[in-house]
Amino acid sequence: MEIALENLSKEELLKLVSSRDEQITTLSQETSKKDEEIDYLKSQLAMYRRMQFGQKRERFEGDPNQTTLPFEAEPIAVEQQRKETRQKIEYTRKRPNHKGRAKLPQHLPVQEIEIYPEGDLSEMVCIGKEITEELECEPAKFYIKRFIRYKYTPKNGDGVRIGELPERVIDRGIPGAGLLAMILTGKYQDHLPLYRQKQIFARENIQIASSTIEGWTKESLIKLEPLYEQLIFDTKTKGYLQVDETPIKVLDSDKKGAAHQGYYWVYHSPLDKTVLFDYNPSRAGHVPKSMLDNFKGYLQTDGYAAYDKYGKKKDITHLACWAHARREFEKALQNDHPRAEKALMMIQELYKTERRAKKEQLPADRIKELRLKESLPVINEMGKWIFKEIKNTLPKSQIGKAMAYAYARWDALSAYLYDGNLQIDNNLIENAIRPVALGRKNYLFAGSHEAAQRSAMIYSFFAICKKHEVNPFKWLKHTLLNISSINHKNLKDLYPQNYKQISDKSNM
Known part of the structure; x- marks a missing residue:
């Protein structure tokens, strides 16, 4: 239906213009939102392509032009193979040229085998010997340990004494x-x-x-x-803990035919190198309560929100993990390469300082001095850069997520500068967790909680x-x-x- 503009009053014209402006604004906002969603989906697609076809790719792709397998080789090829095999056998008989041999462990038992020249040696004199050593092994050796306890009784026949059996792991069991x-x-x-x-x-x-x-x-x-x-008791008294969690499948499930997803909550004390695994069926925020309720000191975690309330406690200094922040920027390389690369270069400078401190085996006070001299300026520069750039990034884009991750945890990311004993990341606890991941691939699950x-x-x-x-x-x-x-x-x-x-x- 067309509207005759000449028949409208001034007030009606103003209302019409205002209505059109609102429609245009709404359409503009919807378009902007759709553009943002498109950029986000593109970044997600790029990340998944990188995960699928990146450096970890192990996909086998056959030759589409390949015909049936050659079950029998040509006679000429067989003769050539035999010639090459003969040459290799002759080569392996010769001692290869090398700079030196690895030293054999000194604590191992030695089995000596004496070898004399063949023939009559009665008219000959030994003038020396040459010693050749090789490292050898036997499969696990099983044997039976038999305890024979003798009984004694006085000659008058009053009472019996018997040798005491040593402490055994499983009483009346057969395994040693x-x-x-x-x-x-x-x-x-x-x-x-x-x-x-x-x-x-x-x-x-x-x-x-x-x-x-x-x-x-x-x-x-x-x-x-x-x-x-x-x-457990000793871990609760530590003044510096790194905390992480990892999943474990458990057959004990309420759902028939399904496994329960449980979790190992892991606490690592970097100062005295102790590790505590604690199982819980849940990953909810209340789980670490028993361990962290009375904790005082430095608490280092990843970005999981369950730890935030503990990090805000008066007696706790919350440390974040630079390795997790770096991973977020690595994911953004396909989305916004220039800015992601710049962030990664600055993070690389922080780790360069850590490698120098480790190489020179510096004590804690010297590490703190080195960090304040070299790392603090980098952190300040990066903080100003993120504060400026985050305003010009789409929140749902991967680069936007990376910046938001670091920006929200900036104080916790910088807190490792307080003490030279503190770690820049949570990698030490992730290394401690790795055997669980390897075990899961083999035994798959636990039978019960x-x-x-x-x-x-x-x-x-x-x-x-x-x-x-x-x-x-x-x-x-x-x-x-x-x-x-x-x-x-x-x-x-x-x-x-x-x-x-x-x-x-x-x-x-």
């Missing part, structure tokens, strides 16, 4: 501490599921039921509970072993043998770091 330590180390350190270990036993003609091995594993882990409870918590115990101690360069098998065997008889006041002596001190002294 070494076997149990091997099974647990195999599963939780070397990521060998129990069914694969059962196959190893079978190759040695040792038939053990799966339920039996599972029972041994459970009983062994239960033995560690007192030491684990002590570790209780089993997941028992696994958390051994993951904790094996992570500490790794950080203190302790042999996990030797530590676990020692601990299983002594934990039932040790005085409760000396329970901490069984910590991996304390076991290392004992073993180092015994080797001196």
